[in-house]
Amino acid sequence: MEEFVITEDFPRDQLEFDRRFKDEGACIDYLFKLRWPDGYSCSRCGSTSSWASARGLYVCKRCEYHQSVTAGTIFHATRKPLTMWFKAMWWFSTRKSGVNAVNLQQLLGLGSYKTAWQWLQKLRSCTVLTGRAKLSGAIEADEFYLGGECSGKRGRGAGHKCAVAVAVERKGKKLGRLRMEVIERCNADELIPFIENNVSSGSRVSTDGWGGYSSLSSKGYEHKQVIKSKSDEQDSVLPGVHLVISLFKRVILGTFQGRFDKKYLQRYLDEYVFRFNRRTTKTVGKRFWRIAQFAVVTPPWQGAAST
Numbered sequence: 001m002e003e004f005v006i007t008e009d010f011p012r013d014q015l016e017f018d019r020r021f022k023d024e025g026a027c028i029d030y031l032f033k034l035r036w037p038d039g040y041s042c043s044r045c046g047s048t049s050s051w052a053s054a055r056g057l058y059v060c061k062r063c064e065y066h067q068s069v070t071a072g073t074i075f076h077a078t079r080k081p082l083t084m085w086f087k088a089m090w091w092f093s094t095r096k097s098g099v100n101a102v103n104l105q106q107l108l109g110l111g112s113y114k115t116a117w118q119w120l121q122k123l124r125s126c127t128v129l130t131g132r133a134k135l136s137g138a139i140e141a142d143e144f145y146l147g148g149e150c151s152g153k154r155g156r157g158a159g160h161k162c163a164v165a166v167a168v169e170r171k172g173k174k175l176g177r178l179r180m181e182v183i184e185r186c187n188a189d190e191l192i193p194f195i196e197n198n199v200s201s202g203s204r205v206s207t208d209g210w211g212g213y214s215s216l217s218s219k220g221y222e223h224k225q226v227i228k229s230k231s232d233e234q235d236s237v238l239p240g241v242h243l244v245i246s247l248f249k250r251v252i253l254g255t256f257q258g259r260f261d262k263k264y265l266q267r268y269l270d271e272y273v274f275r276f277n278r279r280t281t282k283t284v285g286k287r288f289w290r291i292a293q294f295a296v297v298t299p300p301w302q303g304a305a306s307t
């Protein structure tokens with residue numbers, strides 16, 4: 001989806017957002033341009049002439065097929081106004097540490113917590129680019145456990161916890177792009193495919209001494225094992241990836257108050273990675289535009305009722 005080259009069109013700040021998206025028509029126009037950047041075309045007969053009826057419904061002049069600008073998107077069959085959805089996208093994409101379902105319910109005045117929760121799940125499903133470029137250059141990789149009481153010992157007593165693999169680019173003293181993925185367990189069968197799926201071969205991958213990574217050099221990577229000596233300060237080795245892990249844990253503890261659905265942990269990771277990889281974006285509205293772009297090409301979330 002990176003080849004999605006269309007004119008950048010987004011509100012630069014809250015004021016512009018509020019001015020622009022105050023009614024359904026404005027939201028429908030915006031979605032229309034994202035969905036049909038080259039103009040309307042009937043998905044049944046291909047005709048490009050249509051007339052617009054109410055609520056974003058377009059009727060093909062040739063075959064009379066009715067097509068809604070929201071059909072097949074995350075807004076599919078929604079019973080709520082699009083202005084509300086736009087506000088949700090705005091808050092979701094522009095808040096530094098995200099919003100939780102209680103926040104969103106209050107911000108939008110939604111009657112039900114469940115609706116807010118499902119909306120957030122749908123928005124999270126719009127945070128992953130398919131076909132995104134793999135990380136490259138100098139990489140730090142590690143894993144961590146989330147949930148449960150005891151501090152994580154790999155392989156032992158970790159059954160009730162979720163394991164997460166992490167890789168981040170090092171650009172001198174700065175960090176580049178990030179990837180995070182839920183894994184079954186912290187062994188080579190899980191860690192090596194994670195690296196192969198997310199890091200270009202030939203990259204220099206630094207890890208700790210854990211045996212799960214020991215075959216990296218035979219997979220086309222320049223593998224550097226950083227072994228912590230007893231005198232080393234905590235986090236003095238692999239500081240980049242450890243920083244990212246502690247920031248993520250802070251979001252889980254802060255925004256989500258330590259509560260998250262283990263079943264959906266990958267979505268929380270996706271949301272975090274989306275925000276992290278766009279942390280230097282100067283105009284917050286650009287993140288909103290990204291989410292809206294994905295929203296019109298992301299199918300409705302399976303398993304969710306119409307909200």
Ligand SMILES: [Zn+2]
Nearest residue numbers: 042045060063
């Ligand atoms: Zn048609």
